[in-house]
Amino acid sequence: MNDEKGSESVGKDSPQPLRRVFKPNVWVSLIALAMLAALISLGNWQRGRYDEKTAAIAHYHEQHDHQDPLTELASIGGVGDDKERLGKLQYRRAALTGELEPNSTQLLTARYMMGRRGYGVMMPLRVDSGRYKRVLVHLGWVPAEKVAGYLRDVAASPKRTIKGRLHITAPAKGAKPTGELLGRPTWLRAHPDAMGKMVADLEPRVLLQAGEQATGKPVNIDRVPVDGYAHPIRMPPSKHVEYMMTWYGLAVTLVCVWFALSFRKVPVNPVVTSDVGRSEAA
Secondary structure (H helix, E strand, C coil): CHHHHHHHHHHHHCCCCEEEEECCCHHHHHHHHHHHHHHHHHHHHHHHHHHHHHHHHHHHHHHHCCCCCECCCCCCCCCCCHHHHHHHHCCCEEEEEEEECHHHCEEEEEEEECCEEEEEEEEEEECCCCCCCEEEEEEEEEEHHHHHHHHHHHHHCCEEEEEEEEEECCCCCCCCCCEEECCEEEECCCCHHHHHHHCCCEEEEEEEEECCCCECECCCCCCCCECCCCCCCCCCHHHHHHHHHHHHHHHHHHHHHHHHHHEEEEECCCCCHHHHHHHHHC
16 A cells, blocks of 8 residues: 555656657747848848949949040040940049149048148149030148148149049039138038039039049158049948858848747646546546
8 A cells, every 4th residue: 555655656746758849939930030031131132232342343443444544535425425424434544634723722621641630622624625624633632731832833833634533423412611721612522513613614523533542552741732542442342241141140040049949848748637537536
């Protein structure tokens, strides 16, 4: 009798063996599905950005490195095909000969180099070729204390051949000067269309960035202006690959977490209440 009671109590107190079954929660699954769609969408977006950047870099090298420098603008495009004309000018190297007009100088403010405050000097170059007689030229950076002297030097010999890279700017609606220096209007950014309202017959979208050396290399701060231009594609495509792999990696991690949360422990031989009641009655 005692042995039977002891064995019976041991059987009742011993834990039921458990097994893991795949039984996902509906709400958790819906939330995970929405997050998965968002992560994959972000990864695809970065993949698209990578394709755009690589295409833009290839276009830049084709225009800048493989095309001959332009010496005039009249042969590029014609009347009525402005989009095609601007596309042919984008990123082209140029060596335009004309006469600088220092009386129409405009300045870019908030420019610092090597701890010194200075201004970007924007000046029309009269070329008398192409659809417009004047092209806006970004001559480079000049320390604030040397701007007046540099403008006097240009006025003394305005006929120049400016070498650099052509750049097509986006329209700037509502852009206005931020102030003035030496009676010249100052701007935060170069806006040929907005600046053109102060200069007659100026190309509204084309900017010639002077300089043949890329910025970032050692420069002589005492030689003005400090010219040059950087690569127009700011973020390298490899960055978009990193972001893309991050989003896709998070998507894979989310799926793994969802699988882990969807497994539950249940008894191997669950006790049925009705069977227990019948056995006790017997």
